[in-house]
Amino acid sequence: MRLTTKSRYGTRLILDLAVYGKENLVPLNDVAKRQNISLKYLEKLITTLKKDGFINSQRGPSGGYMLAKKPDDIRIGDIVRSLEGHAVITDCAEKDEKLCGICNRAGDCLSRWVWIEASKAMFDRLDAISIQDLINKNRGSIVNNKPGQLPLLNRNSETTL
Numbered sequence: 001m002r003l004t005t006k007s008r009y010g011t012r013l014i015l016d017l018a019v020y021g022k023e024n025l026v027p028l029n030d031v032a033k034r035q036n037i038s039l040k041y042l043e044k045l046i047t048t049l050k051k052d053g054f055i056n057s058q059r060g061p062s063g064g065y066m067l068a069k070k071p072d073d074i075r076i077g078d079i080v081r082s083l084e085g086h087a088v089i090t091d092c093a094e095k096d097e098k099l100c101g102i103c104n105r106a107g108d109c110l111s112r113w114v115w116i117e118a119s120k121a122m123f124d125r126l127d128a129i130s131i132q133d134l135i136n137k138n139r140g141s142i143v144n145n146k147p148g149q150l151p152l153l154n155r156n157s158e159t160t161l
Contacts, residue, residue: 025064
């Protein structure tokens with residue numbers, strides 16, 4: 001499974017809100033500028049992340065976004081599941097049924113087990129990492145940076161996501 005920009009950018013969006021939204025609501029336009037992600041694309045991600053309970057919003061002139069949960073309670077695996085819509089690396093590993101109906105080997109595939117196990121291993125690891133873990137891992141970069149910049153999310157930094 002190749003993670004799409006949905007998962008990567010969604011993780012960066014949530015990470016940005018965790019760092020910059022501790023005390024104030026964060027305008028999505030600010031996130032777009034800091035992350036160099038189009039506002040239109042972030043708006044699509046926000047819809048799903050709000051629906052799935054990761055983000056809260058407030059409308060109005062002083063409105064913006066903030067996390068709905070503590071950074072320690074947001075797991076990377078949950079973000080990926082939310083934005084990708086599934087938790088497997090191949091279509092045939094999605095159901096426990098012997099006949100997946102995806103390929104011409106459905107029902108006879110001897111390798112299907114390995115794709116199921118690989119999916120489980122990947123999500124076991126992603127589920128073990130929280131947004132707070134990412135912040136802690138990069139705390140020195142965050143503390144030593146200029147206001148308005150976040151090195152672990154900045155293209156020119158060695159510690160990019």
